[in-house]
Structure formats: C-alpha cells, structure tokens
Amino acid sequence: MSIAARPHRRSWRVQLRIGAVATLAGVFGGIAYTVGTVSTSESASAALRQGSGNCNITDVANKDLPSVVTISVTGVSNGQVAGGTGSGEVIRSDGYILTNNHVIAPAATGGSVTVMFNDGKTAPASIVGRDPLTDLAVIKVNGQSSLKTISFGSSSDLEIGLPVIVLGAPLGLSSTVTSGIVSALDRTIEVPGESGSALLVDAIQTDAAINPGNSGGVLANCEGQMIGVPSAGATVPTASGESSGGSIGLGFAIPSNLAKMVSDEIISTGSATHAYFGLVAEPVRSGGPVNGKVEGLLITSVVAGGPSDSAGLTPGDLITSINGEKATDTTQLVEITLSKRP
Numbered sequence: 001m002s003i004a005a006r007p008h009r010r011s012w013r014v015q016l017r018i019g020a021v022a023t024l025a026g027v028f029g030g031i032a033y034t035v036g037t038v039s040t041s042e043s044a045s046a047a048l049r050q051g052s053g054n055c056n057i058t059d060v061a062n063k064d065l066p067s068v069v070t071i072s073v074t075g076v077s078n079g080q081v082a083g084g085t086g087s088g089e090v091i092r093s094d095g096y097i098l099t100n101n102h103v104i105a106p107a108a109t110g111g112s113v114t115v116m117f118n119d120g121k122t123a124p125a126s127i128v129g130r131d132p133l134t135d136l137a138v139i140k141v142n143g144q145s146s147l148k149t150i151s152f153g154s155s156s157d158l159e160i161g162l163p164v165i166v167l168g169a170p171l172g173l174s175s176t177v178t179s180g181i182v183s184a185l186d187r188t189i190e191v192p193g194e195s196g197s198a199l200l201v202d203a204i205q206t207d208a209a210i211n212p213g214n215s216g217g218v219l220a221n222c223e224g225q226m227i228g229v230p231s232a233g234a235t236v237p238t239a240s241g242e243s244s245g246g247s248i249g250l251g252f253a254i255p256s257n258l259a260k261m262v263s264d265e266i267i268s269t270g271s272a273t274h275a276y277f278g279l280v281a282e283p284v285r286s287g288g289p290v291n292g293k294v295e296g297l298l299i300t301s302v303v304a305g306g307p308s309d310s311a312g313l314t315p316g317d318l319i320t321s322i323n324g325e326k327a328t329d330t331t332q333l334v335e336i337t338l339s340k341r342p
Contacts, residue, residue, distance in 0.1 A: 200252055
C-alpha cells in the first residue's frame with residue numbers, strides 16, 4: 001500500500017547527533033533554545049545562475065532593508081517571564097509583518113510586541129495569528145498605509161549553489177546583512193516547539209551566517225526577492241554539552257512558498273489550517289525492534305469518518321511508501337500535512 005501526494009524533490013530528514021545541534025535563531029533573554037537532534041521568475045533564476053560574482057549584495061540590501069524590522073518581545077513562557085528579539089519583514093503596506101512563531105510566542109498569552117523599523121522608529125504590534133506547526137506567525141502595526149513591502153520570490157526555483165543574502169537582527173543588531181549560497185534543499189529539521197518539537201519542512205540550507213536574532217528575517221535572492229524565512233542554525237556544542245551559540249555555516253530557512261501560503265491564510269482567517277490523515281501508525285522492523293530493517297508503517301488506529309477511514313484504510317494495514325518514497329518514519333506523514341493542501 002502506498003500513499004501518494006504531489007511530486008516534490010527528495011526530502012532529507014536531518015539528524016545532526018554528533019558535532020552540531022539545531023538552534024532556533026531567535027534570542028530569548030540572550031539564550032537560544034537548542035536541541036540535540038536536527039531531524040523566481042525565469043529572469044530571476046537566470047540572473048542567479050550567473051554566479052555570486054554578479055550578485056550585487058549592496059543593491060539587495062538597499063532594496064530590502066527598508067522592509068526588514070527588528071522585533072522585541074516581552075511576555076511569559078513556561079510560567080516564567082521571557083523576552084528577547086527577532087526579525088520580521090513587512091509583507092503588506094498596511095502593517096502586516098511576517099516572522100517566526102517562536103519569536104513572538106512569549107507574548108501570545110499576555111505581553112507586548114514592539115517593532116523597530118529600519119529608520120529607527122518604533123511602534124507597538126499585535127499578534128494577528130500564529131502557526132506553531134510551521135513556526136510562522138503574522139503581527140500587525142496599526143495606523144500604517146504605505147510601508148515598504150518585501151517581494152516574494154519562488155522557493156521552488158532554487159538550485160544548490162545559488163547565492164543568497166540574509167537580512168535581519170542577529171543578537172539584536174538591526175540591519176545586519178550576511179551572504180552565502182544555497183548549500184542544500186529539502187531538509188526536514190526538527191526544532192524545539194510549543195508541543196515538544198516543530199518541523200521545518202522542505203527547509204533551505206545555507207552557509208550564510210544565521211545567528212540568534214535572525215529568526216523571522218529574510219533570505220533573499222540576487223533580485224532582492226524573499227525566498228525563505230531564516231529560522232534555525234546549527235552550532236557546535238561545548239565540552240559541557242551546551243551550544244556555543246555561533247554560526248558554523250549551517251543555517252535553515254522556511255521556503256517562501258510555504259511562508260506565503262501560511263501568512264496569507266493567517267491574514268484572511270487569523271489562523272492556519274493543515275491537512276490530516278486521521279490515523280496512527282508506527283514503524284515495523286524485520287530482524288529486531290531496534291536495529292532491524294524498517295519494512296513500513298503499521299496503521300494501529302484510524303479515526304472514524306476521517307480521511308483515511310473514507311479511503312478504506314484500516315488498522316493492520318501496512319504503508320510501504322509515501323509520496324514516492326519508502327515509508328520509514330511517521331515524520332514523513334507530518335511533512336505531508338504541513339506542506340500540502342488536501
């Protein structure tokens with residue numbers, strides 16, 4: 001039995017167990033959360049393929065920085081007073097700003113969000129909606145009508161080796177620009193989340209420096225279009241097991257196509273919806289429960305009246321492939337629900 005969805009590039013589930021940890025690139029009290037397992041248009045693409053030598057970073061910075069903001073948050077997280085900084089970008093001229101959920105989450109149950117624009121002016125913002133599952137959120141500054149907006153590019157046009165630019169406020173240092181290349185595509189990165197963990201699905205990997213505070217900012221192409229939202233970076237743990245906190249050239253961004261889809265829905269409805277299968281499954285191994293070869297995902301229960309039930313799936317069925325790939329991990333099911341529409 002196989003489950004099929006719209007074809008996409010091969011998804012790599014990343015587990016950096018040795019030598020690196022994933023760090024959410026938002027600053028909270030000066031400490032970044034860490035986890036030990038890190039599970040364009042044609043003309044734009046043509047320009048990118050010419051190589052980084054023809055990528056004018058100064059032009060990109062001048063074009064995009066007026067749309068990039070620094071976000072300061074105070075609130076309560078896990079019962080304790082929390083605060084910190086992150087980044088965001090204006091996506092609508094009347095004050096809507098896209099950022100990461102983990103940047104503004106401390107203020108979700110009471111607190112404050114303040115936006116500082118590129119010209120140094122500040123304004124209070126309110127939370128329009130947030131989606132912990134994709135780590136995206138939208139906030140709004142009221143009383144605005146002519147803010148400069150960022151231009152969305154198509155993340156599906158990206159290729160490994162293309163030059164990219166990161167704009168944001170690492171460590172609270174506003175209007176910071178770093179550059180690099182797309183070093184890999186379609187990573188699935190497990191990061192800390194409100195319910196234990198969240199997934200960055202089909203993430204863009206880059207060697208451009210992404211540090212705490214860059215979260216929610218802009219990953220841009222040479223045309224100045226946003227093709228990703230920087231969200232996490234890998235760091236080297238110290239001898240005590242804690243994160244060193246600095247960039248080692250492994251950063252990850254949520255692709256712009258997903259960011260636009262989620263942010264548009266949040267602005268329209270106040271929340272984001274996701275597909276679901278309505279089943280529970282677990283890996284089945286031959287040759288032992290630990291080291292044996294995974295033969296597929298065994299369905300252990302099905303929600304009555306749900307999509308899987310309607311499709312004829314029943315407990316005891318074995319899922320052997322998902323979207324053209326061998327079924328080995330229930331994370332593959334989660335990836336589909338976060339990145340696809342019914």
